[in-house]
Amino acid sequence: GEIEWLQWFAAEDTTGFYDKLVADFEAQHPDITVKLVTQPFGKVRESIVTDNAIGVGSDVLGLNMPWTKEFLDIGILEPLDDYLAREDNSFDTADLIEAPLGKIDGKTWMVPLNAFPFVMHVNMELVRKAGFDAPPSNWEEFAAQAKAISALQDGISGVGMPFSSQPPSNGPILTFLPLLYANGGRIMDGTTPNFDNPKVVETLQFLKDMNDAGSIAPGAASRTGGVDLEEFIAGRTGFLISPGVHSSSITSRNPDLDYTLVRVPSNGEKAYRVHGWELGISADSDNKEDAWTLVNYLLSPEVNAKAAVAANALPGNLAALDVVRKGADKTLIKQIEILEGDTPVEEMRQSPKAAGSWSVMTEELQAMLRGDKSPEEAAAAVQARWLELAQ
Amino acid sequence: MTTRGAPYLFVLPGLVILGALLSVPLYKVVEYSLYDNVIVEHDPTYVGFGNYTTLFSDPSYWSAGFNTVVFTVGSVLGHMIVGIGLALLVNADINARARTFFRSMLVLPWIFTAVVVALNWQLLLNPFGLINYVLQWLGLISEPLDWLGNPDYAMWALLLISTWRGYPFIMVSFLSGLQTVPKELYEAAEIDGAGFWHKFWHVTLPQLKPVIYGVALLDLIWTFQLFPLVWLSTGGGPGRATEVLSTLTFRLAFVDFQFSQAATVAVSILIISAAFTLLYLRNEARRV
């Protein structure tokens, strides 16, 4: 039969890869045709909901973990437990990265195509200029180095915080959460928001102190993730907290940059925020069998490895890791190290109203950095508004 | 004229297309506003005007409403002032080729898609962007301002973008209108001793009042529900400093998946726009 695969992957820097992938799949499965539907990342979430409401939803869906709970509430996703339990799968479920598999409402809803651990990218040239010879590993060093870099000259800052309200306004989950997790904190208590806990406040306080010290690039409230990355590439910030996958953009676009990649500075805690491209099947699909055939194909170690390499990411099927490791450069090796050694955290999956919640975080963090609210007040405000949103 | 059926035949294609495509959606939106949790729930419950009471007791609705008024009035004024001013300048007695050149250049802001316009202005208004750089160089500000990130300036920045984007429509309309003002009126005014401003106030404006009135009202209705430019430029932020009713609608619908609440806001916009439209129709009736 014919199935549709809705994703944004083909719009990222992977010229022609997915077209070829689909062609290969069709060659192996002559009875299945796959239509590749590519949407810009910023619109995928809307598209899935809209298509579903009209009844023209695609069969295989590219997913982002934070959307999970919301989609479940609308009933968009098909539980995958039965499929995963099959004998003839091309992969071993135990090899898959764990975070996306975590059960919600007792079931599994998605499988990982690939994974990106959040890391800290470092401009070594600036670090050295500021008088240090190694990247920071804990908060104290981080704060000191960021401050020293900011003092270097006009237009150079220690670190950027992309807290713009501009859609998808998800800056806090890109920078704040990795820091929080590295500090051993969490924002959820099971499936309920728990934002006003001491670890959160402590992390907020850390951000505020950095800001007061002038270490954070000005204009956080209008800074988008894209700009944050661009400024780092342009050599204007010392540190960038973002998915490790950015390393390839950085090295390819500014090869002259004296660049390295480290764990997000922590206070001894080895936890990292994990992010990736996930796959799910639409509950309304009338061709779930074929849909699973495609998913199964994508998760097989060989294909999965190719997909990971194409995206400069780590494979969702860890059995493919060895293939990936072979051609890996040192930044990728570092990421593999994190993947193998540290605890992945992904809390938004079971979070109610995730997208709304990060708008709320954005707004309150803006207010805190502006000095309108203390970290405690900001944390309490997020908690209150999130709870209200969740009912 | 005698043919009775003719007018119906003429309006039919237009009405059929509009009716077929839009009457159901319009009806649906009103219906959504009377139910709870449409789209998300497969079996929504009827709540009557419950959504409206919720909405009207929500301060974020009222603050978005206030922002909408500021944004709409500011934008329309901006469009009018810049559009009319430029129409006058570009209508001046200068070389015809130069005139075509300037007219075409000045219409440029209209022909780029909102995504690009928004991104480009973000670049320009960035603390390290060109505008801050130029202002600093001129000595007007001592350190870069975060135009789109500071609640004190964000609305102004947004108005700047909206004005820039929207004036060409007014300019083109007004320019067409200008051609219809009899030259003799200006000559009579000149003999009466009127200078440029007098001529503008006493001849041009009164003469083009119907045009201005109509165009302003259309612009008002459109700006009132302008969405992409605002959403892409500021996303309603920082905080909710530039949240307008249309972005609130979108946020409710596609960020929070509260489609019923979104429909409720939409219906409230419908009612306010209807007031403008009635005004417009009345004005038009008076002109005929």
Next chain:
Amino acid sequence: MSRIEIRNLVKMYGTHQALHGINISIQPGEFCVLVGPSGCGKSTTLRMVAGLETISDGEIVIGERVVNGLRPKERGIAMVFQNYALYPSKTVYNNMAFSLQLSKMPRAEIDRRVREVAEILELTQLLERKPGALSGGQRQRVAMGRAIVRDPEVFLFDEPLSNLDAKLRGQMRAEIKRLHQRLKNTIIYVTHDQVEAMTLADRIVIMRDGRIEQQGTPDSIFHDPDTVFVAGFMGSPAMNLIDCVVTPDGLRLGETDLVCTTPEGLRAGDRVTFGIRPDDVRPAADLPNGVHATLPVDLIEQLGTEKLLHFRAGPHDLIGKTGGRMDLAEGSAQTLAFDMAHAFFFDADTGRRIR
């Protein structure tokens, strides 16, 4: 009351020369009418006096000042436009008061003046109306009022009556004449209606193709035209102008011979244009001692108190006149009398009068 001197006025529109050196000297208080066919440059001249067109060459003096560089408002003039150019959004009162308001005159004084002028023009009842609610004649009066209220040294009129119907035109004509008698301002008045020119002017300037063809009093223009153009232009119905050949004892008009005296200096065989007004061509019964000829009546136009008779004289249409109560049949041959005392002769080539 100022005199106006126009000296050697030239107007170029790009490469097209609209005026070829106009010289007019108008006395204080004089009523000067510019007439001529469409496109001859009347409006252009007037607008240059007003300051609405730039002067390509030459000079204009109003009162004692050369006004070439001055703006319209500095010239002490007021102008009435052909289509009135009233401000549609202002009331009659404000239309009239506008120029005074611009000159920062005290309100009380403005009010006094406007009401005074409105009184003269019988506009008092209409002061609060807008131009849209006025009839043509009323609008015309408002346009005049707007000019009068400024009490200018010079009035300029550009075909002020041409949009009115015949009846109103007659009334307004008389009104303008009376106004001039009362206010005694200097006036330049443009028209292409020669009746207006005749009835209103102290001095008529006849223009043609950007040049002055003849100027003088209405009487001299009408009764003593210098050229065939002027003769044909003034008078309605127009003077009969017929190309003839001089014969030993008169003229040959197509197939008809007229026995008459011709100006000295003309010899038999010369080609001349013979001119005679319809008033001077009458049925023989009306004018027993004229020069007679018999011609068929082609068409009769009843004007009420008089009738126009159209005759065919060879290739020419010849118009005569008779009383409105005279009974004649179309198609009949009629013996006509020409009053040769009022006949004119023009050089067939140059068009100049032969006296």
Next chain:
Amino acid sequence: MSRIEIRNLVKMYGTHQALHGINISIQPGEFCVLVGPSGCGKSTTLRMVAGLETISDGEIVIGERVVNGLRPKERGIAMVFQNYALYPSKTVYNNMAFSLQLSKMPRAEIDRRVREVAEILELTQLLERKPGALSGGQRQRVAMGRAIVRDPEVFLFDEPLSNLDAKLRGQMRAEIKRLHQRLKNTIIYVTHDQVEAMTLADRIVIMRDGRIEQQGTPDSIFHDPDTVFVAGFMGSPAMNLIDCVVTPDGLRLGETDLVCTTPEGLRAGDRVTFGIRPDDVRPAADLPNGVHATLPVDLIEQLGTEKLLHFRAGPHDLIGKTGGRMDLAEGSAQTLAFDMAHAFFFDADTGRRIR
């Protein structure tokens, strides 16, 4: 050539009744002119004949057919509009050819007809121009050509000349008259210019407030008006109409007594409107055997071949006439003669003629 019968024609605009039952019977080939002041319903009548307005009541017959329900194009008519309504985007040629093209006439035949009519109207040179590049008179001729080319049974004209200047108006008037003599179509012609009505019409219909006031030949209308309205409307300058009181031996005009005979049936003390045309009020020298009165000359208008004399008679302005070469001074008292043979008397209240 069709006859036209208009029977009891009524027009309602909403609740406003514009026509109150009009009856006109026009013979084949007759030239019928509708005149009357603005708003009297002339255009409405014409447009109902053309089929541009619905008929509220009554009947219109063209030729042998009742045309009430027919479309304009089925009525065999052509119409010339007051403002020409030429298609601005078409050339003169195509303006004229348009209706023939619509009727699917062969191209060669269209071409022949258009060129023939263009020849008659001297438009051949202009065929490729657009209306914007024509002068007023030329546009008017194109509008006529567009009508003539269709060779209709009936021509309808709505004030075709009112936008032309005096000179052109005179020329075009004669041209229309000749055209009618040549083509012999039935014509209905609307105007508010009574000179046109007089010169063109076989039959004049004078309308007022949606009713017919009088109809008849130009002579009968002019010389034998039924009402004071008709008397005042026809003739230019208009008939002097003066409210008088009958005295035992004549009339009292303001402060002046006129000794004259009055119609039988009038008694001393009756109030009448006394009417006399300016042509019949002349200086005593011109008209020795008229009734004399001495009045001051207020204003003199020189028309060229004649002069208009304005007198003050009490509250009235009285207009007389004299020859153009007569020498008179304004302000002087003048002995006038009234030609009482051509005086009229009207009931001061009803306006009906007293014979």
Next chain:
Amino acid sequence: MTEIVWHDSPGRVVNEERRRRWRQLTVYAALTAITFVLVFPILWMVSVSLKPTTETFSLPPRLIPDELHWGGYAKVLADPKFRTFLINSYVVGLAVTFLSLVIGTLAAFAFSRYRFLGDRVAKLFVITTQMVPTITLLIPFFGVIVFLGVYDTLWGLILTYLTFALPYSIVMMNGYLDTIPKDFDEAAAIDGCTPLGVLVRVLLPVAMPGIISTAVYTFLLAWNEFLFALALTRSLDVRTVPVGISMMVGEFGLKWDEMMAFSVIGSLPVLILFMLVQRFVVGGLSAGGVKG
């Protein structure tokens, strides 16, 4: 009377000319300055399109890059995908413009020339359809398009934009037709035209300026629309320029040079089109047809 001093004329003439010159010069200066400021953001876009992405954020900001970088253009021009987007946008834009002019003008003709039962209600309905923010209509409208079977086709987009553009076309064309005297209709009726013939053969040529400016508006509306273009299509070969541009805003950064290059390339034909038609936009209406 005092003696007038006659001048040797040219001096004053020159004076007057000079004042005119000065006035023109001021206008030129003002226009140049204002146009520069207003067009600057667009120059900046062009500038960004000619810089490698790293330089987009260089400090101090530079309008003219040290070295012109044609990479964005090369990439956009080389990729057949973008050509498809451009063609789609023009097809949709022109189709919408054409259809909305035809259908809108017909309706406007009825509104302008006839009084008929329900005309005001019809007009109110036409305008009402525009008053709800389009984003809230998205889902139900999407349903209608799917129901009609034109989902994921250019026809779907054309129909959609038609519903946005029609009310504007109707209102504006109604206004323009109202300015044309009814005399033309009547003359044409007597010449034997049908009502439709009157519109097509007589009124439309006269209403050209109005048609052109309505067309410009309609075209730009279809040209710039993004939300529906995205929601109602899914195949690469029916997507339009704005969607193509938004694809360049990825999860992992933004391709500034390509995005701006694509915008500039896409807009050039629009600009040329506008220059060509702009003298019709401002033109005298019905010159010479009726006496003014």
